Amino acid sequence: xxxxxxxxxxxxxxxxxxxxxxxxxxxxxxxxxxxxxxxxxxxxxxxxxxxxxxxxxxxxxxxxxxxxxxxxxxxxxxxxxxxxxxxxxxxxxxxxxxxxxxxxxxxxxxxxxxxxxxxxxxxxxxxxxxxxxxxxxxxxxxxxxxxxxxxxxxxxxxxxxxxxxxxxxxxxxxxxxxxxxxxxxxxxxxxxxxxxxxxxxxxxxxxx
Amino acid sequence: xxxxxxxxxxxxxxxxxxxxxxxxxxxxxxxxxxxxxxxxxxxxxxxxxxxxxxxxxxxxxxxxxxxxxxxxxxxxxxxxxxxxxxxxxxxxxxxxxxxxxxxxxxxxxxxxxxxxxxxxxxxxxxxxxxxxxxxxxxxxxxxxxxxxxxxxxxxxxxxxxxxxxxxxxxxxxxxxxxxxxxxxxxxxxxxxxxxxxxxxxxxxxxxx
DNA sequence: CGTATCGGATACAACAATGTATCCTAGACC
DNA sequence: GGTCTAGGATACATTGTTGTATCCGATACG
Numbered sequence: 001x002x003x004x005x006x007x008x009x010x011x012x013x014x015x016x017x018x019x020x021x022x023x024x025x026x027x028x029x030x031x032x033x034x035x036x037x038x039x040x041x042x043x044x045x046x047x048x049x050x051x052x053x054x055x056x057x058x059x060x061x062x063x064x065x066x067x068x069x070x071x072x073x074x075x076x077x078x079x080x081x082x083x084x085x086x087x088x089x090x091x092x093x094x095x096x097x098x099x100x101x102x103x104x105x106x107x108x109x110x111x112x113x114x115x116x117x118x119x120x121x122x123x124x125x126x127x128x129x130x131x132x133x134x135x136x137x138x139x140x141x142x143x144x145x146x147x148x149x150x151x152x153x154x155x156x157x158x159x160x161x162x163x164x165x166x167x168x169x170x171x172x173x174x175x176x177x178x179x180x181x182x183x184x185x186x187x188x189x190x191x192x193x194x195x196x197x198x199x200x201x202x203x204x205x206x207x208x
Numbered sequence: 209x210x211x212x213x214x215x216x217x218x219x220x221x222x223x224x225x226x227x228x229x230x231x232x233x234x235x236x237x238x239x240x241x242x243x244x245x246x247x248x249x250x251x252x253x254x255x256x257x258x259x260x261x262x263x264x265x266x267x268x269x270x271x272x273x274x275x276x277x278x279x280x281x282x283x284x285x286x287x288x289x290x291x292x293x294x295x296x297x298x299x300x301x302x303x304x305x306x307x308x309x310x311x312x313x314x315x316x317x318x319x320x321x322x323x324x325x326x327x328x329x330x331x332x333x334x335x336x337x338x339x340x341x342x343x344x345x346x347x348x349x350x351x352x353x354x355x356x357x358x359x360x361x362x363x364x365x366x367x368x369x370x371x372x373x374x375x376x377x378x379x380x381x382x383x384x385x386x387x388x389x390x391x392x393x394x395x396x397x398x399x400x401x402x403x404x405x406x407x408x409x410x411x412x413x414x415x416x
Numbered sequence: 417c418g419t420a421t422c423g424g425a426t427a428c429a430a431c432a433a434t435g436t437a438t439c440c441t442a443g444a445c446c
Numbered sequence: 447g448g449t450c451t452a453g454g455a456t457a458c459a460t461t462g463t464t465g466t467a468t469c470c471g472a473t474a475c476g
Contacts, residue, residue: 011473012423029333033241036463049425052465117329123391124325125237130391161409169410172384173377183331183338201369202377205413219443220453244433257455260435 016054018044020065023058028114032062032122063129066119070136076105077140081147089154095207096200098151102144103174103199113178141167157207166206173202224262226252228273231266236322240270240330271337274327278344284313285348289355297362303415304408306359310352311382311407321386349375365415374414381410 022044026035037058041051055061080102084092092098107116123133145167152159159166177198181191230252234243245266249259263269288310292300300306315324331341353375360367367374385406389399 031241033239047425053423114332117332120387121325121329124322124387127393134391160413165409169381172380176380179332183342185335201373205368255455261453
């Protein structure tokens with residue numbers, strides 16, 4: 001009895017997922033307001049009947065989307081963190097590579113960046129939503145901060161700022177660099193190396 | 209003959225300004241898509257007749273708004289830069305204070321932060337607009353970068369990263385800290401000191 | 417097999433927003 | 447002061463979007 005829901009819910013769950021995926025793309029491309037319920041359904045291959053059978057409104061779907069995204073992102077970050085720690089912190093490779101490895105879990109491609117920006121903006125406008133948004137970010141930030149501390153301790157590196165400040169810095173640079181890469185429409189490979197460069201500079205500033 | 213436009217244009221210019229001001233507020237609060245032309249006009253004290261007499265569409269108004277905002281922001285930054293430089297770079301006060309003084313010209317209050325986020329998101333989505341957005345930011349960034357170089361040279365400070373990277377870092381931290389302050393709904397005074405703290409830490413990292 | 421139910425499609429009514437075409441009025445100019 | 451024009455208001459037609467109420471088909475179950 002691991003699954004208390006009836007079997008019929010299976011199909012339903014599938015359409016929920018497809019609707020949410022479609023919505024994520026639309027929200028990223030044209031924003032929440034720019035995406036009509038109709039357009040979302042069309043992209044998902046459904047009609048609005050399916051939509052209103054599964055969600056009360058577009059906002060409700062957006063919240064569900066955020067919750068899902070939060071879960072997967074946090075899970076991804078934690079997975080990478082433990083993966084790194086399991087390798088043994090003393091000799092797990094280049095510090096910069098480790099940093100990058102973790103940050104990549106926070107979303108790397110065009111849609112992630114766009115959706116992230118849209119979500120942040122929504123949080124800036126909506127006080128209630130801001131709380132949830134902050135909670136997510138804190139949860140993630142704490143994981144990373146702990147990792148930073150662990151790595152520094154394991155290698156005898158001394159940070160020039162507190163670990164949580166370092167994390168904030170890294171995340172903020174990560175985001176702004178990702179966005180700039182998108183703005184300048186660099187080829188993905190270029191944008192990658194640009195990110196790496198910038199991150200290595202920041203890591204250099206923080207350590208030493 | 210400094211003004212080639214007829215006198216009647218005066219009233220017109222006034223309503224343009226009022227419409228743009230109203231639109232700026234609306235865009236900040238509910239986003240471009242969320243702001244109906246009707247709502248903008250109502251806030252400005254006009255009807256849509258006035259709107260369509262002055263602008264072809266909401267997007268056109270948005271572009272005009274960006275142009276205006278770009279002008280004033282750049283002007284403000286340049287003004288502060290020259291003001292600082294006229295004081296004599298050797299003893300113009302605390303470095304951190306100088307940094308803050310310049311960055312404050314880029315917008316400090318709630319509406320500026322929101323409008324900035326909205327504009328950036330728009331640039332991320334619209335390739336054409338992205339170009340214009342980047343041009344603005346570069347223009348501003350270059351002013352700041354030059355100032356950073358000058359200050360460093362005048363005081364014999366050595367930067368641990370290139371001046372343009374330092375500028376990017378400062379701007380990115382400035383923005384992300386401003387947004388976080390808004391998210392956590394700190395009192396303005398608190399948010400101020402938080403910004404100062406964060407900036408001083410970054411300045412500390414960059415110098416020394 | 418037959419049937420009941422769940423899940424999604426269809427059809428419809430209400431509303432909000434847009435853009436335009438026309439009208440009215442305040443102010444410039446003679 | 448009379449007239450003409452620019453600037454903005456009003457009215458209207460059109461369209462897009464939303465939410466709901468109803469219908470139909472597939473799937474589980476007896």
